[in-house]
Amino acid sequence: MTVETRSTQLTPAAAAYLSQPVDHCATLPWPFPDDLAEFRYSVNVDPAMVSRPTAAGEWGRTIVDLGGAEYVEIMDDRRRILDQDPDRVKLRPGMELAAWDLLLYYFRDLDRSYPELMHLTEGVDGDPLRFHWRNDLLGTDQVFVLGEWDSIPYGPFEFLAREVPDDLLLVTERDGRLYFDAGAVTFAAAWSVSFDVGMDMYEIHNPVPRLTNEGITARAEQFLMRLPADKVYRRVNWTLSGSGSRKLDVSLEELPEWGTDIPALVRDGRWGELQLRIEVEHFIRLPMTGTVTFNIRTHMASLAEIKAFPVWARQLATVIEELPEELATYKGFGDYRHHVVPWLRT
Ligand code: HEM
Incomplete structure (x- = not known):
């Protein structure tokens, strides 16, 4: 195994990238269309790599949003979790080639999207299977x-998870069903990768109210089965989260660490410290194996930050207020939304 080396000196481009001012709203993927007043679950998929202007800036030009000045902090968090809990990475037997497929797809994409920061050299020493990867930020x-598992530390799946801020999920089709067959997940929103891996789409979505009854799970599965190889799609999902400290890891594994965060904020009426937690999920059919990705990048902005944009605060208040009880309960704010809505409106 060739051991990765780390340079301590940043290139000028890397130093410039990491010294950008932190502004959680400027690149926040606002999850609602302009005129939306009633939110319901749907198969809300759109073509990816399309820039979306928002009230505060824009998002979505690239598949991977490295996160600007926060990238190193996010990756330190991810690597710490992976070091402490190997169960966050699950690869079912037979998924090894898909893991290489994913690694190569992402490294090529990063090299294209961030040419001054990320570099993939192909065909090193004239060997078409030999590659050289450099990430100037880390x-x-x-x-x-x-294809040689031991030629890269941690194997290709976890190595990639240690380079990108996205949670990585792979689904494969068997007997007309889609199965969640591999996951490297450190930032799950109240679910557990080791519990869910191996499940099909219906089992995974069983806890979500209305989804399967209203035919959405079936339509989502059909969409993914027909996903073309030459187009990338994305979907945005949202909820409220409790951590004033912007804790990304609110997985079931960590429940004792974050379970009391929201009750404490609610007790003290610290509504501005609640976080709007937004997931951008990318659906890609990988070129070598046909495996489908469901990679999740989590973004957060506090309600205090959201409130600086009155059009956002008004829309979020309307959506939260109108949401049917069972959806509000599933999302976790059923019992305190009557406080949040007037706070957002004042
Ligand atoms: C177009 C495809 C999909 C749609 C429309 C969809 C829709 C949803 C919705 C609406 C929720 C509830 C989220 C919330 O309110 O916060 C959810 C939860 C979830 N989804 Fe999906 N989903 C899709 C694909 C997938 C795939 C492919 C996977 C896994 C590989 C997945 C894994 C999950 C998990 C783990 C949860 C959390 C469930 C829980 O509470 O235990 N989804 N999904």
């Missing part, structure tokens, strides 16, 4: 051989 410098 100082990663790694040569690997496609």
Whole structure:
């Protein structure tokens, strides 16, 4: 195994990227269309890599949003969790080639999207299977051989998880059903990768009210089964989260660490410290194996930050107020939304 090396000196481009001012709203993927007043679950998929202007800025030009100045902090968090809890990475037997497929797809995409920061050299020493990966923001410098698991630390799946801020999920089709067959997930919103991996789409979505009854699980499954190989799609999902400290890891594994955050904020009426938690999920059919991705990038902005944009605060208040009881309960704010709505409106 070639061990990755880390340079301590940042390139000028990397230093400039990491010294951008932190502004959680400027790149926030606002989850609602302009005129939306009633939110319901749907198969809300759109073409990816399309820039979307918002009240505060824009988002969505690239598949991976590295996160600007926060990238290193997010990746430190991810790597700490992976070091402490190996169960956050689950790869079912037979998914090894899909893991290489994913790694190569993402490294090629990062090299294209961030040419000054991320570099993939192909065909090193004239060997078409030998690659050289460099990530100037983290100082990663790694040569690997496609298909040789031990040529890259942690294997290709976890290695990629340690380079990108997205949670990585892979689904494969068997007997007309889609199964969740691999996951490297450190930032799950109140679910657990080791509990869910191996389940089909219906089992996974069983806890979500209305989804399967209203035919949405079936339509989502059909969409993913027919996903073309030459187009990437995305979907946005949202909820409220409790951590004033912007805790990304609110997985079931960590429940004792975050379970009391929201009750404490509610007790003290600290509504501005609640976080709007938004997931951007990318659906890609990988070129070598046909495996489908459901990769999740989590963004957050506090309600205090949201309130600086009156059009956002008004829309969020309307959506939260109008949401049917069972959806509000599933999302976790059924018992305190009557406080949040007037706070957002004042
Ligand atoms: C177009 C495809 C999909 C749609 C429309 C969809 C829709 C949804 C919706 C509406 C929720 C509830 C989220 C909330 O209110 O916060 C949800 C939850 C979830 N989805 Fe999906 N989903 C899709 C694909 C997938 C795939 C492919 C996977 C896994 C590989 C997945 C894994 C999950 C998980 C783990 C949850 C949390 C469930 C829980 O509470 O235990 N979804 N999904």
